[in-house]
Amino acid sequence: MRKNHIILLTIFLISVICLAETEPTKIKKTCQKACCAGSKEKPQPTQVAQILAKLRKGTDNLTSYQADIEYTIIQDPELLDSRTLRKGTLYYIREKGGSKLRINFRTVKYDDDAEQNDRQDFLFDGVWLTKVDYKLKTADLIQQQKADNPIDAFEYIGENFPLVGFSRTEQLEKDFEITLPQPITADPNSLIHLDMKVKKDSHYKDQYRHINFGIDKKTFLPAEMVTTSTDDNKYDIRLLNPKINKKIKNLVFKLETPAHFDKIRTPLK
The missing domain is CATH 1.20.5 (Single alpha-helices involved in coiled-coils or other helix-helix interfaces)
Structure with a gap:
């Protein structure tokens, strides 16, 4: 046992x-x-990524766009603080054959002077850039692309004018360090502000240092951008009263130049 x-x-x-x-x-x-x-x-997308995705969706669905534009150039803000404010209208249309963009500036205001009439028209049709200055009575036609290789009008403007966010939206995070500097408010009329610092290898590294970027909550399209250039000038663009995907007459994109204006035509080299 x-x-x-x-x-x-x-x-x-x-x-x-x-x-x-x-x-x-x-x-x-x-x-x-x-x-x-x-x-x-899968990791959840950040709030910035969600905002950019909505911005990309808004721009991808854009077939036409019209807005009042206020464009302020601030030269040497620390010393001179010289300001030039131009007001006008921006038009854009995208069709199967390509896209076109026109900006009509009607007035100008220098520093504290009174606002005055000063008409300037800009038109880009994917190949040719046309600038008409009614004060100087000149018309410059400059070919920017080969006729068989047109570029989107917003993409071209973004390369040569501090107006970003309507094209190359899928590249924004590659070009900028983007943060949300303040919480998004519940006010539907307020903008979503993004702080965008240009990266060293950015597509825009030779043009800009920083952009304060504002997105319209209702349209999820760019509405405001204050850009600091590499020479420390500031460019303030505000797009007001936007009309999204509404019919724009083709006549808007036919720029008639007065016969007595001096015309210079520069083909692509």
Whole structure:
């Protein structure tokens, strides 16, 4: 009888030892499985990424756009603080054959002087840039692209004018360090502000340092941008009273130049 007790005790001790050796392994494997399962979950997009996705959707669906534009150039803000404010209208249309953009500036205001009439028209049709200055009585036609390789009008303007966010939206995070400097308010009329610092390898590194970028909550399109250039000048653009995907007459994109104006036509080299 005593011998049987010894045998049973020995078996029990062996079982305990085996259990002690195997349980940590099971626990470890269970934890590993749980960790692996967690690592397979896709990371949630940040708030900035969500905003940019909505901006991209808004610009991708754009077929026409019209807005009042206020464009202020601030030269040497720290010393001279010389300001030039131009007001006018921006028109854009995108069709199967390409896109066109026109800006009509009607007035100008220098510093504290009174606002005065000063008409300037700009038209880009994907190939040719036309600038008509009614004060100087000149018309400059400059070819920017080959006729068989037109570029989107907003993309071209973004390259040569501090108006970004209507094109290359998928590249914004590659070109800028983007943060949300303040929480988004519940006011539907307020803008979503993004702080955009130009990266060292950015497409815009030779043009700009920084952009304060404002997005309209109702349209999720650019509405305001204050840009600091590499020479520290500031460019303040505000787009007001936008009309989205509304019909724009083709006549708007036919720029008639008075016959007595001096015309200079510069083909692409």
